[in-house]
Amino acid sequence: MTATQPVAVITGASSGIGAATARSLAAAGYRVALLARRLDRITALAAELGDGALAIEADVTDRDALVAAVARVQAELGGTDVLVNNAGVMLLGPFSAEQRNDYRQMVEVNLLGAITTTEVFLNQLKDGGGDIVNISSVAGRTARAGNGVYAATKWGMNGWSESLRQELLPDVRVTLIEPGIVATELSTHITHEETRQGVQQAYDVAEVTPDDVAEIIAFTLARPRRLAINEVLLRPAGQA
Ligand SMILES: NC(=O)c1ccc[n+]([C@@H]2O[C@H](COP(=O)([O-])OP(=O)(O)OC[C@H]3O[C@@H](n4cnc5c(N)ncnc54)[C@H](OP(=O)(O)O)[C@@H]3O)[C@@H](O)[C@H]2O)c1
Numbered sequence: 001m002t003a004t005q006p007v008a009v010i011t012g013a014s015s016g017i018g019a020a021t022a023r024s025l026a027a028a029g030y031r032v033a034l035l036a037r038r039l040d041r042i043t044a045l046a047a048e049l050g051d052g053a054l055a056i057e058a059d060v061t062d063r064d065a066l067v068a069a070v071a072r073v074q075a076e077l078g079g080t081d082v083l084v085n086n087a088g089v090m091l092l093g094p095f096s097a098e099q100r101n102d103y104r105q106m107v108e109v110n111l112l113g114a115i116t117t118t119e120v121f122l123n124q125l126k127d128g129g130g131d132i133v134n135i136s137s138v139a140g141r142t143a144r145a146g147n148g149v150y151a152a153t154k155w156g157m158n159g160w161s162e163s164l165r166q167e168l169l170p171d172v173r174v175t176l177i178e179p180g181i182v183a184t185e186l187s188t189h190i191t192h193e194e195t196r197q198g199v200q201q202a203y204d205v206a207e208v209t210p211d212d213v214a215e216i217i218a219f220t221l222a223r224p225r226r227l228a229i230n231e232v233l234l235r236p237a238g239q240a
Pocket of ligand 1: 011012013014015016017018035036037038039058059060061086087088089090109110135136137138178179180181182183184185186187210
């Protein structure tokens with residue numbers, strides 16, 4: 001660990017794309033702060049990554065926890081160069097009152113969680129220049145029956161990211177990553193049983209890995225500061 005190593009903060013670092021991004025950025029020379037609710041998972045990942053990796057239990061719907069995370073990152077890693085807003089839930093199902101708790105959770109985690117995390121880390125990101133990477137989705141481009149509120153959170157993230165890009169340029173670059181199906185545990189949390197079973201079939205045979213997405217994030221961040229890759233839309237080659 002050297003004082004010149006950049007620092008990346010990754011939300012939802014306990015599994016899937018977030019954990020893979022942490023591994024990829026650590027391999028690229030970043031010190032990483034791993035944020036998630038499952039402390040056991042991020043503690044194990046921090047131990048695996050070693051030097052400089054920090055596990056911080058934080059729910060992105062809890063602003064106080066995020067403010068405490070900012071203070072720890074400042075004290076223990078010296079600030080933030082990159083923020084990856086990755087924490088998310090995809091609670092699909094037919095639109096109905098029975099799913100109302102899912103709707104609130106998706107808006108609070110996927111959209112408001114990313115907005116709040118960015119708002120509390122913004123001063124650190126602006127200090128010396130930085131990057132914000134927002135993990136959106138193909139669902140931020142194309143809505144389908146049964147994914148309306150999930151899509152709304154990702155469309156919201158896309159609009160917010162474009163505004164943020166214009167406000168923060170040139171010192172803070174904003175990148176939107178829009179994956180199609182990636183083999184993670186995302187689908188396992190769907191509460192509408194029939195929907196979960198249908199979606200799970202697609203995830204069981206998913207070929208794009210979290211590492212594939214993490215590599216793209218690392219590549220994007222490694223571009224010279226004069227160049228900003230603002231949006232990356234990626235799908236499995238066979239996804240319609
Ligand atoms: N997999 C796909 O097909 C796909 C496609 C497009 C976009 N995405 C997006 O990619 C992102 C990562 O998802 P994934 O596929 O890697 O799924 P995942 O393995 O289920 O990861 C989701 C992460 O979000 C965290 N999280 C959930 N609620 C949280 C909260 N309230 N506070 C803090 N962290 C929270 C989870 O950690 P804890 O439970 O430990 O808190 C977990 O680390 C999401 O934004 C998702 O919408 C995924």
